Amino acid sequence: MRLRVQYSLGPDLRFLSHLDLMHMVERALRRADIPFLLSQGYNPHIHLSLGTVLPVGLWGQQEYFDLELEEMYPQLFKQRMNEVLPPAMRIQHCRLIPLEAPSLMKLINTATYVFCITDVSKEQLNTLVRNWYESSALPVPSRGKKKDRVKDLRKGIYRININHGEDAFQLEFLVSAGEPLNIRYDELLDLISASVSPRLIVDYFRKGNYIKKKDRLYSPLEKVM
Amino acid sequence: MKDKLFRDILPWVSKPIRYTGGEVNIIRKDWQESKAKMAFAFPDVYEIGMSHIGGKILYGLVNEKSQHLLERTYAPWPDMEERMREEKIPLYTLESFTPLKDFDVVGFSLQYELTITNVLNMLDLAGIPVLAEQRSDQDPLITAGGPVAFNPEPFADFFDVFLIGDGEELLLEFLDMVDQTRNLERRQRLQKMAEIPGIYVPSLYEVEYHEDGTIKSRVPLYGGVPERVRKRVIPDLDYAYFPDKPIIPYMNIVHDRAVLEVMRGCQRGCRFCHAGVVYRPVRERSLEVLKKQAELQLKNTGYEEISLASLSTLDYTGVDRLVRHLVCSYGERGIGVSLPSLRVDAFSIDLANEVQKVRKTTLTLAPEAGSQRLRDVINKNVSEEQVIEAVEAAFQSGWNAVKLYFMIGLPTETEADLEGILDLVNKVRETGQKYSRRSVEVRASIAAFVPKAHTPFQWVVQNTAGELEDKRRYMMRQKRKGIKLSFHESYTSLVEGALARGDRRLGRVIFHAWQNGCKFDSWSEYFQLDQWVQAFQACQIDMDFYTQRMRSMDEIFPWDFIDTGVSRKFLQSEYNKALQGELTPDCRIADCTGCGICSGLGVELSLKEAGDYAFKSPV
Numbered sequence: 001m002r003l004r005v006q007y008s009l010g011p012d013l014r015f016l017s018h019l020d021l022m023h024m025v026e027r028a029l030r031r032a033d034i035p036f037l038l039s040q041g042y043n044p045h046i047h048l049s050l051g052t053v054l055p056v057g058l059w060g061q062q063e064y065f066d067l068e069l070e071e072m073y074p075q076l077f078k079q080r081m082n083e084v085l086p087p088a089m090r091i092q093h094c095r096l097i098p099l100e101a102p103s104l105m106k107l108i109n110t111a112t113y114v115f116c117i118t119d120v121s122k123e124q125l126n127t128l129v130r131n132w133y134e135s136s137a138l139p140v141p142s143r144g145k146k147k148d149r150v151k152d153l154r155k156g157i158y159r160i161n162i163n164h165g166e167d168a169f170q171l172e173f174l175v176s177a178g179e180p181l182n183i184r185y186d187e188l189l190d191l192i193s194a195s196v197s198p199r200l201i202v203d204y205f206r207k208g209n210y211i212k213k214k215d216r217l218y219s220p221l222e223k224v225m
Numbered sequence: 226m227k228d229k230l231f232r233d234i235l236p237w238v239s240k241p242i243r244y245t246g247g248e249v250n251i252i253r254k255d256w257q258e259s260k261a262k263m264a265f266a267f268p269d270v271y272e273i274g275m276s277h278i279g280g281k282i283l284y285g286l287v288n289e290k291s292q293h294l295l296e297r298t299y300a301p302w303p304d305m306e307e308r309m310r311e312e313k314i315p316l317y318t319l320e321s322f323t324p325l326k327d328f329d330v331v332g333f334s335l336q337y338e339l340t341i342t343n344v345l346n347m348l349d350l351a352g353i354p355v356l357a358e359q360r361s362d363q364d365p366l367i368t369a370g371g372p373v374a375f376n377p378e379p380f381a382d383f384f385d386v387f388l389i390g391d392g393e394e395l396l397l398e399f400l401d402m403v404d405q406t407r408n409l410e411r412r413q414r415l416q417k418m419a420e421i422p423g424i425y426v427p428s429l430y431e432v433e434y435h436e437d438g439t440i441k442s443r444v445p446l447y448g449g450v451p452e453r454v455r456k457r458v459i460p461d462l463d464y465a466y467f468p469d470k471p472i473i474p475y476m477n478i479v480h481d482r483a484v485l486e487v488m489r490g491c492q493r494g495c496r497f498c499h500a501g502v503v504y505r506p507v508r509e510r511s512l513e514v515l516k517k518q519a520e521l522q523l524k525n526t527g528y529e530e531i532s533l534a535s536l537s538t539l540d541y542t543g544v545d546r547l548v549r550h551l552v553c554s555y556g557e558r559g560i561g562v563s564l565p566s567l568r569v570d571a572f573s574i575d576l577a578n579e580v581q582k583v584r585k586t587t588l589t590l591a592p593e594a595g596s597q598r599l600r601d602v603i604n605k606n607v608s609e610e611q612v613i614e615a616v617e618a619a620f621q622s623g624w625n626a627v628k629l630y631f632m633i634g635l636p637t638e639t640e641a642d643l644e645g646i647l648d649l650v651n652k653v654r655e656t657g658q659k660y661s662r663r664s665v666e667v668r669a670s671i672a673a674f675v676p677k678a679h680t681p682f683q684w685v686v687q688n689t690a691g692e693l694e695d696k697r698r699y700m701m702r703q704k705r706k707g708i709k710l711s712f713h714e715s716y717t718s719l720v721e722g723a724l725a726r727g728d729r730r731l732g733r734v735i736f737h738a739w740q741n742g743c744k745f746d747s748w749s750e751y752f753q754l755d756q757w758v759q760a761f762q763a764c765q766i767d768m769d770f771y772t773q774r775m776r777s778m779d780e781i782f783p784w785d786f787i788d789t790g791v792s793r794k795f796l797q798s799e800y801n802k803a804l805q806g807e808l809t810p811d812c813r814i815a816d817c818t819g820c821g822i823c824s825g826l827g828v829e830l831s832l833k834e835a836g837d838y839a840f841k842s843p844v
Contacts, residue, residue: 011231013475015241020475027249027473030527030558044559057236084527086249202232 004097010088014059032080035070051104060206097224111177112207116168140190156183226322238305242476243271246319249473252288259294261400263330268343271299276480285468293400296320300343316351325351331365335373338724339746345739376678376784381427382732390456395423423457440781455788462510469521482530483522491536496604499677505822508831512543532563543834574618588619591630595645601806620660634674634688668709673718678784681799687722687772690715716754723771728783733764792821
């Protein structure tokens, strides 16, 4: 069977790399005695695919992985895993999905990133957001594979909200993710830093990953095909 | 401090996960409830320090089995150090982000001489005076242990206390004393500690020198301070603590797997080998104990690989049964077994085949010297035929890469011995070509021999950097297809050599080198020869006195007062036999060789499984 799992990765684990996270989950699967399936052949590995990958430095509230395993109640999976995982990683939900369902990488096309900013006024942020909305292009140096290129973020930014956080304002960006246009958190950080001192940006994280169909957003747990 | 680290510092350094702590199986003891508080400091980066078994043992031992507390700290990489100094963050422990200065004890693990500059740097980053004599009653006690502590003298200026030998018993006794004496002044405390067997307090001795620079005498300054310090030995490993629940790092470390210590010590008696003397005698763990430890450790870590560690794992009397057990019990779950070093014989290859049912990677063998004559000199009892047989067996069963370890600069070495290395490497490749369908690659890693204290070669002259360079050039004079020779840095081995057989006067040199920016000297990209040379000059100390001088047989050595249990008479007879090319057999097979360890320390060889296989080969 194939399980889709939604988890959170707290600030304490924000510096894990993709590979670190993969090893951590694999070892947790072994400690929890989960009946995972191994690939055949040269170098057997667990059928685990981390569909969403948090870059080093970022933490996330709703991330996802898929796992192939023998029959097991999803609730039992969640319970046993949460017993052995470090407190900063929590499994929130999981559900069975068809074996032939497309991978998370193929499905997820939208993400929200949140930046917490102190010592600014709401008016300043309003002006900032209005300017971004009204710009026809928002060029920043690309942080992805094509490093020397300039990337236009404008058409990948769907919406920006300003929320009141505990002791900071939160700028929340709903952006395009994956193919064909991937907006990275560090590119957004560059965009904000052009107008706000980096010292005032006290935290940032990914709030969620979604599947956008027309104008509706679905969670990868709702929309599996 | 943690908030500041996470927000202002870690996003800007390389591999920040080294500095965050919070790993699975971390132990956070209550500070107030704990008696002595000790920081275990490893003077190299996290991924190296976390790979070290001794640290895992002591961490679990103190935290699980005593009322004391032990937290970890590692050397920050220079980019992190720079940030910490800029932001005025003192060196802290990963468990509780407590500055080192707040601990009762900071204990360093000395695995390699050249890490000493990192010790000084870490103390400085912690705001603790680097020199022992400048510390006050409020400063932590700075201690060190590990193989390098068997010649503690070059490092005497920086440590209050050295712990000599197996730490399992000694460390707890030491921490008890730390707790009991906390109201005494520093000197009195140290005197109390010096009474514990295995503890050496350098400030309680005075050393006098002859005019030629050799040692005239060393005397204790107070009554009750022992003249000789005898290493501590755990007599039976079955009753020694071993962690069932080690910390699982988040980042990929050098040895990222579960580990069993199948035995401690090695009785092969290679004459260049420091570990072979200081870890004597051989003590094995029983199969049943190891099986249980494997089960618990795998259950508690979820590791996908388990490794059998020791100085010479293939000599463990139960090795074949243990390997088969592990492969049978855990292989189906995708858990692999790894053997760290292979002996040169067909048995090893059989066993390795067992372990690597699917993956055939590089076969590693260590003939150490290129000619039979020189192998006899160093008591490396292996013949060319055995090497070739092992390689044949390996290639026949599907391996296609071989790595060979050699040393150059060994005593009595001539050009013929260097030729011997090249010949042997060629023969290995030819053998490979015969059996393998693909093109075979043979790599030879060639290290410079460094004479070490407490070994039969403690008297000899070390090669100069020039000599080593000439030898390297000679061996590299023609390129050979499918053969890769790699040489260790010849200059680092000189500084290593000076420290390995150095005395107290080198403390000034080390201090000077550190002040001039030396750190991470064991990393070739950071080693600065010119700074070391300058440090020796500035202190008016001749490096050649330590590396280029043939010592007389009756010279008093700086390390003589550290009693490893092996007699100096035995070392001397081994040296004489070396010059004659005479072999000394392994005492597990032949008679007692009279090294003195068993009678001297009141211990004995502890062989547990009496397996047939391990003794099949004399190698």
